Amino acid sequence: MKAKGVQVISIVPGSLAEEAGIQPGDHILTINGEPVLDQLSYQFLVGERDETEVTFQNPQGQRSTVLIENAGDGLGLDLAQDEVKVCKQNCVFCFVHQMPKGFRKSLYLKDEDIRLSFLYGHFSTLSSSDDAELDRIIRERLSPLHVSVHATDPEMRVKLVGNPREGNILRKIDRLLEGGIHIHTQVVLVPGLNDGWVWEKTVKELWERRSFQTSGPWAGKGGVSPYPACLWASRRTVKAWPRFPMWILPSPRPG
Ligand code: SF4
Numbered sequence: 001m002k003a004k005g006v007q008v009i010s011i012v013p014g015s016l017a018e019e020a021g022i023q024p025g026d027h028i029l030t031i032n033g034e035p036v037l038d039q040l041s042y043q044f045l046v047g048e049r050d051e052t053e054v055t056f057q058n059p060q061g062q063r064s065t066v067l068i069e070n071a072g073d074g075l076g077l078d079l080a081q082d083e084v085k086v087c088k089q090n091c092v093f094c095f096v097h098q099m100p101k102g103f104r105k106s107l108y109l110k111d112e113d114i115r116l117s118f119l120y121g122h123f124s125t126l127s128s129s130d131d132a133e134l135d136r137i138i139r140e141r142l143s144p145l146h147v148s149v150h151a152t153d154p155e156m157r158v159k160l161v162g163n164p165r166e167g168n169i170l171r172k173i174d175r176l177l178e179g180g181i182h183i184h185t186q187v188v189l190v191p192g193l194n195d196g197w198v199w200e201k202t203v204k205e206l207w208e209r210r211s212f213q214t215s216g217p218w219a220g221k222g223g224v225s226p227y228p229a230c231l232w233a234s235r236r237t238v239k240a241w242p243r244f245p246m247w248i249l250p251s252p253r254p255g
Pocket of ligand 1: 087088089090091093094095096097109110111112125
């Protein structure tokens, strides 16, 4: 049976993991009964309490559970790199789609991963985040997150992101806000699509949600800020513009 969990790549000599009998090639399945989904999940779970129950599985499929004391600073093991999730969108302005050919492969990766959003500030449209992942974000307090909204109007958002399943971004945003997650938002403004009334509606509906902010530097001032708005050529117009322009518009600041 294929093990879930995350594979151990190396063990620090003399570490708690070595004492517990964990070896490279094993998979860490659960910590304190919670599934280990990736490196971030491991770090969250292992730091929760000093006495840590770890269930792991060796390459032969044999499972073991050990109770490790003083594990709050880590077990002394390295886990396999996480696979980056990719987006399920087909945005009209997709900057990856518009990349000239011939650059390094990583520049063509349409990454959309809430872990990168939390760790490095990458923006995510949340297209790869189902309800289980939204729960995980709240449970592990992966805050703040950076979310590409583009439009709160469902019909227009579908047109912009090219995915009929991803019109209702406010449902996901509201669920995260109610779970205590701070969200930084951005809008890519496409002339003739999400400017005008769509832009006004988007700003209004995001602005209304500022009261969710309860702590941090924006406390009481508005935590969901539509910034920065970038004006890109859409895919339809880029054919006519060999080098498409981009303007950064001033961000509306909470007062
Ligand atoms: S979310 Fe949109 S812009 Fe970003 S990579 Fe995916 S298709 Fe391109």
